[in-house]
Amino acid sequence: MKNAISRRKFFYKTVGISAGALVLPTIAGFKFQEKSGGIKPMIITSHANDLGQKAMETGWEILRNGGSAVDAIEKAANVIELDPEDTSVGYGGLPNERGVVQLDASYMDGKTYSAGAVACLENIKTPASVAKLVMQHTDHVLLVGAGALEFAKAWGFQEENILTEKARKIWLRWKEEMSPTDDWGAPEHIQNLQKKESYWRDFPDIEHHYGTTNVLAIDMNGDIAGCTTTSGLSFKLNGRVGDSPIIGAGLYVDNEVGAAGATGRGEDVIKSCASYYMVLKMKEGRAPQQACEDALKMIIEHYKIVNPDYYPSEKFVAINKYGETGCATMKGNRNPQMSVMTSKGYSRYEGIIAFQGK
Numbered sequence: 273m274k275n276a277i278s279r280r281k282f283f284y285k286t287v288g289i290s291a292g293a294l295v296l297p298t299i300a301g302f303k304f305q306e307k308s309g310g311i312k313p314m315i316i317t318s319h320a321n322d323l324g325q326k327a328m329e330t331g332w333e334i335l336r337n338g339g340s341a342v343d344a345i346e347k348a349a350n351v352i353e354l355d356p357e358d359t360s361v362g363y364g365g366l367p368n369e370r371g372v373v374q375l376d377a378s379y380m381d382g383k384t385y386s387a388g389a390v391a392c393l394e395n396i397k398t399p400a401s402v403a404k405l406v407m408q409h410t411d412h413v414l415l416v417g418a419g420a421l422e423f424a425k426a427w428g429f430q431e432e433n434i435l436t437e438k439a440r441k442i443w444l445r446w447k448e449e450m451s452p453t454d455d456w457g458a459p460e461h462i463q464n465l466q467k468k469e470s471y472w473r474d475f476p477d478i479e480h481h482y483g484t485t486n487v488l489a490i491d492m493n494g495d496i497a498g499c500t501t502t503s504g505l506s507f508k509l510n511g512r513v514g515d516s517p518i519i520g521a522g523l524y525v526d527n528e529v530g531a532a533g534a535t536g537r538g539e540d541v542i543k544s545c546a547s548y549y550m551v552l553k554m555k556e557g558r559a560p561q562q563a564c565e566d567a568l569k570m571i572i573e574h575y576k577i578v579n580p581d582y583y584p585s586e587k588f589v590a591i592n593k594y595g596e597t598g599c600a601t602m603k604g605n606r607n608p609q610m611s612v613m614t615s616k617g618y619s620r621y622e623g624i625i626a627f628q629g630k
């Protein structure tokens with residue numbers, strides 16, 4: 273085991289910046305802004321595609337008109353949740369192993385130190401909005417399953433079938449490949465052609481095989497809010513809850529510091545309280561970029577004794593109260609990106625692959 277650890281290829285790129293510097297260099301596509309006064313308003317999402325841009329433009333309209341970060345992130349998240357083509361979030365999200373879409377979402381308001389979340393919510397397209405209501409209208413933080421649905425309906429949300437045809441077909445294809453020996457198995461003549469996860473090859477247009485979105489914003493008053501919303505891991509066990517609705521895991525916001533959010537395998541993020549950790553790191557003076565990398569490193573360190581070659585699939589995003597940004601992923605073929613919108617317009621910031629397995 274000792275040898276295995278020392279042989280491990282440990283590829284860790286650090287960002288050469290010192291906390292407290294006034295003007296920070298541009299590294300790997302990041303623009304580090306001046307700290308004095310900070311950048312506000314601003315809004316970011318971990319969705320770095322066209323849909324992410326649309327979401328940012330929607331949130332930005334609210335922010336630039338003096339609206340709150342709390343309201344801007346909801347409208348931005350709703351854009352992604354309501355898109356039937358996005359298979360990772362809200363309506364159109366991939367279902368659990370039983371073919372049922374169960375959504376998780378969390379919300380946090382840095383100004384009032386309040387939070388709300390829903391988990392395993394079925395039949396409602398916009399779980400971020402329900403999480404916001406839990407935050408604003410109850411003394412609780414997390415509602416799950418039937419209770420979350422009852423709460424949503426009480427607030428006028430319409431129960432709908434949120435399993436799209438596209439998501440249903442992907443789920444069926446997955447199920448078909450689960451066994452070559454029973455009725456769900458693939459036809460005999462193609463069994464030998466089957467490879468794990470070949471169902472994705474039948475759906476080449478799908479950008480996200482799993483996924484989540486984090487939306488973080490600072491409004492004109494300098495108040496910070498964030499939300500995380502997801503359909504969770506595809507084909508998860510019925511009732512499984514990921515990190516997204518767990519405050520401190522999939523999301524954390526502190527008005528005095530900044531905000532952080534996570535996507536990727538939620539089990540690792542829950543155990544590491546990764547979003548809280550990132551905010552804590554920023555409080556200690558680390559830049560958002562460094563905080564994202566710190567959290568990834570911390571997770572790898574925890575697994576080192578058990579499996580030195582294990583690199584989970586997390587992607588972290590963070591902002592601090594000055595409007596500096598960070599984004600890092602554990603591994604991958606291309607650098608992670610996120611969408612950012614400020615008064616300078618929309619841009620896609622490229623983050624860093626902090627670690628790379630062998």
Ligand code: ASP
Nearest residue numbers: 483484504514535536538
């Ligand atoms: N973090 C989500 C979960 O574990 C999934 C993802 O981000 O892909 O539910």
